[in-house]
Amino acid sequence: MSLRITLVTAARILRQLLNDRRTVALILAVPALILALISAIMDGSPQMFDRVGLILLAVFPFTIMFLLTSITMQRERAAGTLERLMTTPTAKLDLIGGYAIAFGLCAAVQTGVAATVAYLWLGLDTVGSAWLVALIAIVTSVFGMALGLLVSAFAATEFQAVQFMPVLIVPQIFLCGLIWPREEMAGWLQGVSDALPLTYSVEALQEVQTATEVTAAMLRDLGIIAGAAVVATVLGAATLRRRTG
Amino acid sequence: MPPDSPTVSVEHLVVERGHRTVLLDVSTSIPAGAVTGLLGPSGSGKTTLMRSIVGTQKVKSGTVTVLGEPAGSKPLRRRVAYVTQDASIYPDLSVKSNVSYFAALCGRSKEDAMAAIDAVGMHDHANQLAGNLSGGQKTRTSLACALVCEPEVLVLDEPTVGLDPVIREELWNHFHDLAAAGKTVLVSSHVMDEADRCDRLLLLREGRFIADDTPGDLRASTGTDNLESAFLHLIRELEKAG
Ligand SMILES: Nc1ncnc2c1ncn2[C@@H]1O[C@H](COP(=O)(O)OP(=O)(O)OP(=O)(O)O)[C@@H](O)[C@H]1O
Ligand SMILES: [Mg+2]
Numbered sequence: 001m002s003l004r005i006t007l008v009t010a011a012r013i014l015r016q017l018l019n020d021r022r023t024v025a026l027i028l029a030v031p032a033l034i035l036a037l038i039s040a041i042m043d044g045s046p047q048m049f050d051r052v053g054l055i056l057l058a059v060f061p062f063t064i065m066f067l068l069t070s071i072t073m074q075r076e077r078a079a080g081t082l083e084r085l086m087t088t089p090t091a092k093l094d095l096i097g098g099y100a101i102a103f104g105l106c107a108a109v110q111t112g113v114a115a116t117v118a119y120l121w122l123g124l125d126t127v128g129s130a131w132l133v134a135l136i137a138i139v140t141s142v143f144g145m146a147l148g149l150l151v152s153a154f155a156a157t158e159f160q161a162v163q164f165m166p167v168l169i170v171p172q173i174f175l176c177g178l179i180w181p182r183e184e185m186a187g188w189l190q191g192v193s194d195a196l197p198l199t200y201s202v203e204a205l206q207e208v209q210t211a212t213e214v215t216a217a218m219l220r221d222l223g224i225i226a227g228a229a230v231v232a233t234v235l236g237a238a239t240l241r242r243r244t245g
Numbered sequence: 246m247p248p249d250s251p252t253v254s255v256e257h258l259v260v261e262r263g264h265r266t267v268l269l270d271v272s273t274s275i276p277a278g279a280v281t282g283l284l285g286p287s288g289s290g291k292t293t294l295m296r297s298i299v300g301t302q303k304v305k306s307g308t309v310t311v312l313g314e315p316a317g318s319k320p321l322r323r324r325v326a327y328v329t330q331d332a333s334i335y336p337d338l339s340v341k342s343n344v345s346y347f348a349a350l351c352g353r354s355k356e357d358a359m360a361a362i363d364a365v366g367m368h369d370h371a372n373q374l375a376g377n378l379s380g381g382q383k384t385r386t387s388l389a390c391a392l393v394c395e396p397e398v399l400v401l402d403e404p405t406v407g408l409d410p411v412i413r414e415e416l417w418n419h420f421h422d423l424a425a426a427g428k429t430v431l432v433s434s435h436v437m438d439e440a441d442r443c444d445r446l447l448l449l450r451e452g453r454f455i456a457d458d459t460p461g462d463l464r465a466s467t468g469t470d471n472l473e474s475a476f477l478h479l480i481r482e483l484e485k486a487g
Contacts, residue, residue, distance in 0.1 A: 008349040016337045080333035087299045087327045088350045242317065243303045245262055
């Protein structure tokens, strides 16, 4: 592994992204616009927006980093650039690290814009710090990136890569407590929800909602989501093969 | 490594791809300081052999040694460069960004990247997005991404397909300059008029070598005056022999 090659790779991925101005504009603007829409819908119930808007701050970068990574990585495999990279001094971890840095930065900027809009204009209110919210959102997005990396190995086309979203991402969003409180779900659904990493991001965010300080539960949740990101990355790395058939 | 041992040595290589044996007990060696041509009909296994040499192909048995190390091993990755048959570059990056990226991976500078872009005649398109290039321009950009690392061993899979005679001439001269500087150049092609530009020819057919000779000797031994006829002659002989 080489820090220089990791950074060079991250810079290349960011440059690819920046060359696609429309995607950049969509990545930055869409979450803020949807938050504005939701806040308008929930106009009569600010405490409802405090709950939903806050969760969305983590759900957006999670979903978008999944999509970006699965599609870019699928292209990298299909276009032969992955095979080519495997003949250069690039180590697998350099490539994965490059993706994590590039898309992690991207998630940070996206979260920054969305959180600024939510806190300053839409009246989002949390007892704990907005910085903690951003940290949770970014760690969650890295998990999304790792899932995308893993999925790219099983997608023969970009279209298939996108189709993995309803399989891997949507159930997590439905069961994490965003659309319905977890406590009110049937027991077996709560069990499934307990097994899905996004649930712990939401739990951590709800801690920030009510506590001024960093709590033990918050740290435990962050640890779980970071652990899930590491596991998904290791599995994803195992699908990057230097030699193929 | 002793001075005159071959750069690449392939011994009893067997490769299976999707239940089909694509290379059947292939052995050869490729020296430094020459342009070696790998010729053969479509599907004969040229790309498979090249992938085995750069270490991206799973092999069933046999060994491939490059510069004294097992093919694809870590120390070789700065010393060997591979240009795939289809241009493997990033369509959403400019020519310059593409070549600069591969330059940076092997520790070369932006200036080196510009020199490689000049060498393949892509100077006027340096800022164009690779996705908008013509087929031949993509091929040349892909080539520049390998040349920029000044590798000791250059493995080029049909690098001159779709190029006009002028640029083809320039590239072949470039390959010979590299060979004259002591590098090892392996070029595949199925265009026989290019075979004449190689110092040595390996003819592959259905996963086996059917000839290993200089272009001149090959013409002489088959009693033909061009390589196309020589190749056809060899194949007919083989078919007659069953
Ligand atoms: N990914 C793969 N899976 C299964 N079989 C493959 C795969 N790639 C190639 N083959 C088969 O292996 C054989 C050799 O292919 P290879 O690409 O090495 O031929 P080639 O000599 O490079 O041909 P061409 O001149 O058309 O590029 C062919 O029969 C091909 O169908
Ligand atoms: Mg081929």
